[in-house]
Amino acid sequence: MILSIESSCDDSSIAITNIDTYELIYHKKISQELEHNVYGGVVPELAARLHIEALPKILEECKEYFKDLKAIAVTSSPGLSVTLMEGVTMAKALSLSLKIPLISVNHLKGHIYSLFIQKDIKLPLTVLLVSGGHTQIIEVTTLNNMDIVGSTSDDSFGESFDKVAKMLGLGYPGGPIVQEYSQKGDENRFDFPIPLRQSPNIEFSYSGLKNAVRVQILKLEEKGNLTLEDKYDICASFQRVAVAHLVMKLKKYFKQKSPQRFAIVGGASANLYLRKSIDTLLNQFNCNELLLAELKYCSDNAAMIGRVAVEQYKINDFIEIDKIDITAKIKQL
Ligand code: KG4
Numbered sequence: 598m599i600l601s602i603e604s605s606c607d608d609s610s611i612a613i614t615n616i617d618t619y620e621l622i623y624h625k626k627i628s629q630e631l632e633h634n635v636y637g638g639v640v641p642e643l644a645a646r647l648h649i650e651a652l653p654k655i656l657e658e659c660k661e662y663f664k665d666l667k668a669i670a671v672t673s674s675p676g677l678s679v680t681l682m683e684g685v686t687m688a689k690a691l692s693l694s695l696k697i698p699l700i701s702v703n704h705l706k707g708h709i710y711s712l713f714i715q716k717d718i719k720l721p722l723t724v725l726l727v728s729g730g731h732t733q734i735i736e737v738t739t740l741n742n743m744d745i746v747g748s749t750s751d752d753s754f755g756e757s758f759d760k761v762a763k764m765l766g767l768g769y770p771g772g773p774i775v776q777e778y779s780q781k782g783d784e785n786r787f788d789f790p791i792p793l794r795q796s797p798n799i800e801f802s803y804s805g806l807k808n809a810v811r812v813q814i815l816k817l818e819e820k821g822n823l824t825l826e827d828k829y830d831i832c833a834s835f836q837r838v839a840v841a842h843l844v845m846k847l848k849k850y851f852k853q854k855s856p857q858r859f860a861i862v863g864g865a866s867a868n869l870y871l872r873k874s875i876d877t878l879l880n881q882f883n884c885n886e887l888l889l890a891e892l893k894y895c896s897d898n899a900a901m902i903g904r905v906a907v908e909q910y911k912i913n914d915f916i917e918i919d920k921i922d923i924t925a926k927i928k929q930l
């Protein structure tokens with residue numbers, strides 16, 4: 598079995614995965630959403646402090662499996678350095694004391710492998726990764742052959758939901774709240790511009806849309822307080838455009854590459870409007886396999902890190918204890 602640890606942002610999570618069968622033997626996650634809610638975003642130092650409390654609490658429940666462990670895996674990057682440090686320190690201590698090797702896992706590969714938790718892998722695959730930190734189109738050929746063919750030049754898809762929620766005073770994380778508000782709103786009331794509409798490139802940008810929402814909120818506030826209906830309509834109009842931007846760029850990608858298998862991963866892949874819009878797009882291009890992770894594995898979790906680690910274990914992809922680099926850049930996966 599492999600014990601895996603995830604602490605790249607505001608979720609403390611540990612999992613235990615069977616190497617031969619991929620079975621998830623144990624999985625627990627303690628989220629810090631409530632603690633960060635009042636700040637409208639994740640406060641790194643607070644997150645790190647909460648990991649210090651949560652990770653040992655979870656580890657305590659795993660002690661019975663220690664004798665069966667063959668390796669310790671940990672998210673090494675990308676993420677918040679002060680929170681990554683907590684998971685990495687625990688992983689190093691376990692690796693040393695149990696005398697078993699250490700596996701350093703890229704968080705983004707983790708999101709991709711969330712599709713294969715308790716399942717075997719079907720590759721090649723094109724993936725849309727939408728999370729709080731990333732918006733990328735990734736072509737996955739093998740574990741060590743992943744090409745990022747499109748990414749955002751500023752904010753990410755999930756982050757834009759968080760920022761809109763913050764501007765409207767709706768709390769953190771913004772994605773689920775904005776989605777809920779959208780369901781009650783008129784998505785055509787505000788005509789926010791679709792980002793990079795004229796650009797032929799497959800790239801994303803969300804800062805302009807965020808700014809358009811900010812300006813609209815200011816305009817409405819000049820006339821008096823925002824009503825609940827205004828908030829519903831802003832969320833619905835924003836969500837329509839945020840998704841239209843993704844779909845428009847994906848259309849360009851599909852015209853060039855016609856992938857047979859497509860997946861959406863990352864925390865924001867939980868968005869129902871996004872799922873529906875991409876499903877429609879795939880039908881237009883005769884791509885009949887949309888892969889999605891189970892909802893509980895869309896956001897950050899250690900089960901996905903354990904799933905990548907099994908693949909790394911099989912090719913002896915271990916790392917020396919002093920070689921883990923939490924600042925590794927992710928131009929190439
Ligand atoms: O993958 P994740 O848990 O953490 C990162 O690696 O960033 O993703 C969290 C992000 C947050 O920005 C959150 O607002 C967004 O995913 N998110 C959503 C939805 N659920 C979570 N965004 C849009 N719609 C949702 N339903």
Ligand code: ZN
Pocket residue numbers: 704708728729863864896897
């Ligand atoms: Zn993530």
